[in-house]
Amino acid sequence: MIIATWNINSVKARLPLLLDWLDQAKPDVVCLQEIKCQTPDFPRLELEALGWHCVVQGQKSYNGVALLSREPATDVITALPGDPSDEQARYVQATVSGLRIGCLYLPNGNPVGTEKYPYKLAWMDRLVTHAEQLLRAETPFVLAGDYNICPTDDDVYDPVAWREDALCRPESRAQFRRLLNLGLTEAFRLFHPDEPHRYSFWDYQAGRWPRDQGLRIDHFLLSPQASDRATACDIDKTPRGWEKASDHTPVWCEISG
DNA sequence: ATGGTTGTTCCACAA
Secondary structure, three states: OEEEEEEOOOHHHHHHHHHHHHHHHOOOEEEEEOOOOOHHHOOHHHHHHOOOEEEEEOOOOOOOEEEEEOOOOEEEEOOOOOOOOOOOOOEEEEEEOOEEEEEEEOOOOOOEOEOHHHHHHHHHHHHHHHHHHHHHOOOOEEEEEEOOOOOOHHHEOOOOOOOOOOOOOHHHHHHHHHHHHOOOEEHHHHHOOOOOOOOOEOOOHHHOOOOOOOEOOEEEEEOHHHHHHEEEEEEOOHHHHOOOOOOEOOEEEEEOO
8 A cells, every 4th residue: 555645735736746646656645745726626536536535634825734535534633632723734634445544734934033933833732642643553653744844953964054044944843753762764864765865845946956955744654553553664756757747746655564 | 144935915924
């Protein structure tokens, strides 16, 4: 079973590229972030006609997440628990073929010094609490998405320039490590322990893509039972080079059984 | 020090 995560930066602007990539990569589950549309405006009919089941949590203008699956999705959750007043569409979760899959779009947190940064850290508090709850069930799960966190300096093209950014600050990285310390495994590093400078995002500005100056911020965190079954994880750079590309490229993980 | 894009919406903001 191939699970992919892709921040597509508007599902409407990116639908042709999404359909091309689904056709050639043939994933079984796709976690999408930044669909940037309200739920009724999601291209559900087009995707269902191609055999996809869709779980969608949209929002006007910003954010928005969706989970596509070849097999039906059950036990759907459309918000991260822990703050009923949070109206930002950043989390959906469903069970597909016995595997529980969370699709998340973690807050960016910039500029640090505004309310955006504490919102990010508080959102990660809630994610830690939610992961603890999932672990108690002792069933395999995957938390996939745009974490807006560079876990280490190896994941940044210029660590000094990015040191104070919300994606790299020590408090952000400490929150990410709390997830690992629960017993979750970061899938890309499991299979690529000695490959610094592998990125999943390249800014549109300043020639970052042609110079390969990127960040690795799209991740898979695996529960112990999911980690046991993981067979591969990699970044598919190809779609970032296409015309009208998203600034993120897909990351995928294979889970056996 | 500067660089200088994209999508959505409205006359900026978020990334």
